[in-house]
Amino acid sequence: MTDTTTEVLADFALDTTAKSLGDVVSDAKARFKSGNLGSLPSVLAIITLVAIFGYANPDAFLTTSNLANLMGQASAVIVIAMAVTFVLLLGEIDLAAGFTAGVAATVMATRLADGWPLWQALAISALVAIALGMFTGYMVAKVGIPSFVVTLANFLSFQGILLLLVKDKGTLRVQSTPVKALVGGNLSPTLSWLLVAVGLTLFAWSLWRTMANSYGAVPRSLVLIKLGGAAAAAIMVTLLLNENRAFEKAKEQGTVIDGIPYVVPAIMVLLVLLTFLLTRTQYGRHLMAVGGNPEAARRAGINVQRIRLTAFGLCGLIAGIGGIFLASFVDSVDPNTGANDTLLLAVGAAVIGGTSLFGGKGRVLNAVLGGIVLALIPNGLPLVGQRSPFGIIDIDFSSSGVKFICAGLALLAASSVDALSRKGA
Amino acid sequence: MSNDKPILELQGINKSFGPVQVLRAVDFNVYAGKVTALIGDNGAGKSTLVKCIAGVHPTDSGEVRFNGQSVSIHGPKDASELGIEIVYQDLALCENLDVVQNMFLGRERLKHGLLDGSSMEQAARDTLASLSVRTLKSVRQQVMSLSGGQRQTVAIARAVLWNSKVIILDEPTAALGVAQTAQVLELVRNLANQGVGVVLISHNMNEILQVADRVSAMYLGQVAADIEVTESTTRETLVELITSGRSGDVGLITNDAEEEVTA
Structure with missing residues (x-):
């Protein structure tokens, strides 16, 4: 990149400057304050x-x-x-x-x-x-x-x-x-895990794509936090839902209700x-x-x-x-x-x-x-x-x-x- | 200077709404790389003239030449195909969309049938940079969060993005404060320096003297004078042209002599 281009791009500082997680949080705070909840x-x-x-x-x-x-x-x-x-x-x-x-x-x-x-x-x-x-x-x-x-x-x-x-x-x-x-x-427990895997992969791909196109405005740490949060939530919910949730009496009779x-x-x-x-x-x-x-x-x-x-x-x-x-x-x-x-x-x-x-x-x-x-x-x-x-x-x-x-x-x-x-x- | 051919040339344009003749044998030229100010009192016919150029109103008679070629403009589409863009006073921006989305509205770039966001963003940024715009911090801002001057900038940059040859600005500074007016005038100058033929409609004489190369003054549906702005051009001259159609030896001949001259 030539010197002039660098200088020119500096006019759009907010688009091109890499942001830290703190910047993203304070941006969000400013947005909330301005009434955009x-x-x-x-x-x-x-x-x-x-x-x-x-x-x-x-x-x-x-x-x-x-x-x-x-x-x-x-x-x-x-x-x-x-x-x-x-x-x-x-x-x-x-x-x-x-x-x-x-x-x-x-x-x-x-x-x-x-x-x-x-x-x-x-x-x-x-x-x-x-x-x-x-x-x-x-x-x-x-x-x-x-x-x-x-x-x-x-x-x-x-x-x-x-x-x-x-x-x-x-x-x-x-x-x-x-x-x-x-x-x-309900999905079977196996299919439930497959769904979680596919869902998280797609989510990761879309996050990565946003980050790649953002000229640094979306920091890697934010992507990791979002992905980690989604993965933790999805895995926890799936673990819970894959348990047999039939009533006690029905369970004794062999009824199984599980899966997402x-x-x-x-x-x-x-x-x-x-x-x-x-x-x-x-x-x-x-x-x-x-x-x-x-x-x-x-x-x-x-x-x-x-x-x-x-x-x-x-x-x-x-x-x-x-x-x-x-x-x-x-x-x-x-x-x-x-x-x-x-x-x-x-x-x-x-x-x-x-x-x-x-x-x-x-x-x-x-x-x-x-x-x-x-x-x-x-x-x-x-x-x-x-x-x-x-x-x-x-x-x-x-x-x-x-x-x-x-x-x-x-x-x-x-x-x-x-x-x-x-x-x- | 006069050896430059005008990029847009209107000759003998007449336009009536019913019995009222709004434009009378109007000659109007726009030169590439120059700012032509269009001045005149309310009702003098500025807006009608602009709308005729834009293809909003059909003309009754007269000739329009673009780049020396005779053309006929039957609708807004014809005008924009020629490279004539008009930035109206109300700007027509979508506040809920960001700068890039507004600049490309209606002409989005697609890749595999989907919006090509990064290519549009880059092009928007390049266009703004080429106009030396220093007031926008981000092209991803919603227009809602922009000031009046920034909005004007976006609207003008949108017109530039389409490689327009002629850009007509309808009172771009009317609603702006001092600092923002200065920014927009700088932008107007930069536009002309890029080779665009700029038409600036304005009521502010100081701003015209500051930025315009030529002035066309309209008076009661006629072009009273088409003068070059020089260091000797004064505010008073322009005001006289607007209010009486005449200043010193330029402008319309008084009514008594009119027949003689037109004959």
């Missing part, structure tokens, strides 16, 4: 909730079977939150994503009941989900109706479609073994694929741009309408996949699949994870973190049971009322963080 609140919430519930009822909460349960309970909300993330990034909303999931699940269930092969049932259900999403997208992007109104209308009409599909059967059981196993089934639940690799694959789409492809970059400043995107030659249309289509498809998780959780579909609080929890999960409702800011990982927070609340509260926290009133923490109030407060806290950070910036 990212996923920090959700991570803190997970730690706090685990600490509270673990303290209140360690025998029931801190068990491997509850850990596996929690993953299953969180999975559908996480996937639908991933779906909603793509429209939230545009500053739009999809209030009908829950029913899109319900309709997709029911389409699959009815096809399976008619004896269709699984892949055909899944394909047609995916097509229906995409079509529902694209319909919303068309109304928003081409007709120009605000997404809140379009999806409010769809909330009603998709529910109608769901009722028509289920008809008077009430509940439609899903008999397909793979679908039933998705939530509830299928939902873990399933969610991880979705997480990696969608993150890749959002951060490494031109489509993802354009989506972020439209969310940040539609006018700037339009002037840069981006087809804003096409991005809006396809984002809703994508939201529909992912929500449809979430519907399979919903069906698998209870091995059946009914008029309430994807109804009630499903959508609210999904949007809540994305926002609690740090995705902004105002568009332009968010990650797919946020949906996972927020989904875990919102699954922890109904999972842990019943285990707390009847208590009188301040010795004044008796509160039954297992009641639905308390659950809803806590979930609501969590969402409110998360959106306050979002709003305040925008004010600060």
Whole structure:
């Protein structure tokens, strides 16, 4: 490198100077101080909730079977939150994503009941989900109706479609073994270790790649800490989950429940694929741009309408996949699949994870973190049971009322963080 | 100096919106390597002229030559294909994206169908370095965290990145403080020194005298004067050209004599 180049590069000191671990930490501190908290609140919430519930009822909460349960309970909300993330990034909303999931699940269930092969049932259900999403997208992007109104209308009409599909059967059981196993089934202990090995290798590769492209801004020590932390956590969890977690009585009869639940690799694959789409492809970059400043995107030659249309289509498809998780959780579909609080929890999960409702800011990982927070609340509260926290009133923490109030407060806290950070910036 | 051919040449441009004639037989030249200031009061037709060049508005009549070749600009795409870029006042940056991502927005470099981050980052840094930009510490900063002057810099550098031949800056310093104005003016000068034909729209006479090589003054839809900036050019001359279309013996002839001259 010639002298002039070195001098020139010195103008971008922050890009080219090698950083120590301390620099990275102080950078992060500065970022938090400026109100850009990212996923920090959700991570803190997970730690706090685990600490509270673990303290209140360690025998029931801190068990491997509850850990596996929690993953299953969180999975559908996480996937639908991933779906909603793509429209939230545009500053739009999809209030009908829950029913899109319900309709997709029911389409699959009815096809399976008619004896269709699984892949055909899944394909047609995916097509229906995409079509529902694209319909919303068309109304928003081409007709120009605000997404809140379009999806409010769809909330009603998709529910109608769901009722028509289920008809008077009430509940439609899903008999397909793979679908039933998705939530509830487990990898064998050997495959669990294989999954950990593959996952850690890919993680190490991606970290190494980031470091190599960072001109020293990502220090080796940070990479090692991240990789070491991930490896320690993955190995510990796998060791725990590979233990037989059947009840004592069942164990005596020879029942074995062990291994990592299928939902873990399933969610991880979705997480990696969608993150890749959002951060490494031109489509993802354009989506972020439209969310940040539609006018700037339009002037840069981006087809804003096409991005809006396809984002809703994508939201529909992912929500449809979430519907399979919903069906698998209870091995059946009914008029309430994807109804009630499903959508609210999904949007809540994305926002609690740090995705902004105002568009332009968010990650797919946020949906996972927020989904875990919102699954922890109904999972842990019943285990707390009847208590009188301040010795004044008796509160039954297992009641639905308390659950809803806590979930609501969590969402409110998360959106306050979002709003305040925008004010600060 | 006059033996240099203009890179962009507009001749006899007319433009009406309904019954209102906004541009009247406008001649306007942009020279490579020179800063041409475009001045005029509000409503004099500066913005309309720029939008005609950008292809936002079609012209009613008149000729546009680029590099001596007659061209027709029917839309913004035609303009940018010729190498004409316009940096509007509102900059049109995405605050949630970083400097590199904004500079390459809509024209991302791909490798195996995926975004080629490191190549774009290097090119962005090279472009900024070639303009002697000293105000950006990192090209990985989100635009959200940049000052007004830095944002202006990013917007101008984005135009440079595409090897533009003509860059039109619409009041680039209007919203900036003193120090940042100086930075942007230095950047404007560097742009011209690189051989780009720069058009600077501004209301600040001092800044024009400081940085411009030529001044085209517009008055009521006509070009009142097209003068070279010399040491004897004064602020007063420019202000008179803007307010009355005439200063001393340069500028438009008064209404009584107008017919005689145009004949």
